[in-house]
Amino acid sequence: MVERLSPLEPVYRPGSHGRFEDGVGVILSETRPDSIVQVAAWPGEEARAIAAIRKVTGLALPDGAGGGVVDGEKAAFGFAPGKFTVVDEAEGLAAALAKAIAPAVGTVTELSHGRTAIRIEGPEAEWVLAKFFAIDFALPAFPLGAARSTTHHDVFAQIQRTGGDRFDIYVFRSFARSFWKALGHAAEEVGYEVA
Amino acid sequence: MLLTCPYCGPRDVSEFTYQGDGNRQRPAANSQDLQAWNEYVYDRQNPAGDHNEIWQHSGGCRSHIRVVRNTLSHVVSSAIPVRGDTHRRATERRKPGAKA
Numbered sequence: 001m002v003e004r005l006s007p008l009e010p011v012y013r014p015g016s017h018g019r020f021e022d023g024v025g026v027i028l029s030e031t032r033p034d035s036i037v038q039v040a041a042w043p044g045e046e047a048r049a050i051a052a053i054r055k056v057t058g059l060a061l062p063d064g065a066g067g068g069v070v071d072g073e074k075a076a077f078g079f080a081p082g083k084f085t086v087v088d089e090a091e092g093l094a095a096a097l098a099k100a101i102a103p104a105v106g107t108v109t110e111l112s113h114g115r116t117a118i119r120i121e122g123p124e125a126e127w128v129l130a131k132f133f134a135i136d137f138a139l140p141a142f143p144l145g146a147a148r149s150t151t152h153h154d155v156f157a158q159i160q161r162t163g164g165d166r167f168d169i170y171v172f173r174s175f176a177r178s179f180w181k182a183l184g185h186a187a188e189e190v191g192y193e194v195a
Numbered sequence: 196m197l198l199t200c201p202y203c204g205p206r207d208v209s210e211f212t213y214q215g216d217g218n219r220q221r222p223a224a225n226s227q228d229l230q231a232w233n234e235y236v237y238d239r240q241n242p243a244g245d246h247n248e249i250w251q252h253s254g255g256c257r258s259h260i261r262v263v264r265n266t267l268s269h270v271v272s273s274a275i276p277v278r279g280d281t282h283r284r285a286t287e288r289r290k291p292g293a294k295a
């Protein structure tokens with residue numbers, strides 16, 4: 001595979017930043033999955049699309065709005081009615097899904113080069129994200145595996161909770177560097193580490 | 196103001212785009228009925244009270260939503276997806292100048 005260049009590369013500075021003397025509030029990183037794929041089912045075909053995602057990835061998407069599932073190197077979540085994002089650390093997911101999802105069921109769109117995946121993890125992750133997005137990040141309102149579609153200053157973001165204090169954020173590649181820098185500024189007060 | 200997206204739940208109004216009066220009924224594309232086109236393009240009830248509106252959750256799931264919003268109080272009494280909405284004709288086509 002051709003080595004993919006990260007849009008964050010010029011500003012990605014591993015190490016501790018901000019007010020970290022009293023402890024690191026969040027760890028920021030880019031997860032760089034090789035596959036980010038969007039599946040959109042035609043109305044009434046959602047169950048078939050969910051079954052195909054399960055067949056290809058082994059991920060069983062729960063029913064319901066914004067439901068999702070995480071399993072080590074793979075993740076999937078609903079981000080709109082009948083629409084799902086499926087992520088795999090390995091490449092080749094789009095081709096496998098395209099084989100499993102007939103045109104009469106829905107569409108498969110390869111977004112691996114179009115989105116950048118940013119991870120925020122740590123005891124202050126909810127606090128930092130709450131400064132960006134007007135949604136409830138508390139665990140009861142935003143359970144493990146679930147996802148939300150929202151925006152920060154018109155930068156569209158899909159956010160999946162992949163751990164008790166861990167969130168994976170998918171943003172447009174072209175906005176990723178600006179979003180990353182803003183996230184760093186927001187995390188300064190709690191002290192952050194770039195992994 | 197908060198709008199409750201049927202998919203995403205309550206969200207700030209800044210995530211939404213207003214898509215116009217929900218009472219409009221577009222004539223068939225080949226319609227020659229000038230009065231019907233005139234009503235579709237220009238006639239609005241402009242009620243002081245409950246109003247049928249179309250919104251899009253453009254900063255979220257991007258669904259189109261049929262909303263009933265009170266123009267005096269901003270109270271949203273209903274927000275349902277446009278797609279699959281079997282009760283979409285909340286009001287029958289009105290005569291020009293009819294009350295809301």
Ligand SMILES: [Zn+2]
Nearest residue numbers: 200203252256
């Ligand atoms: Zn929505």
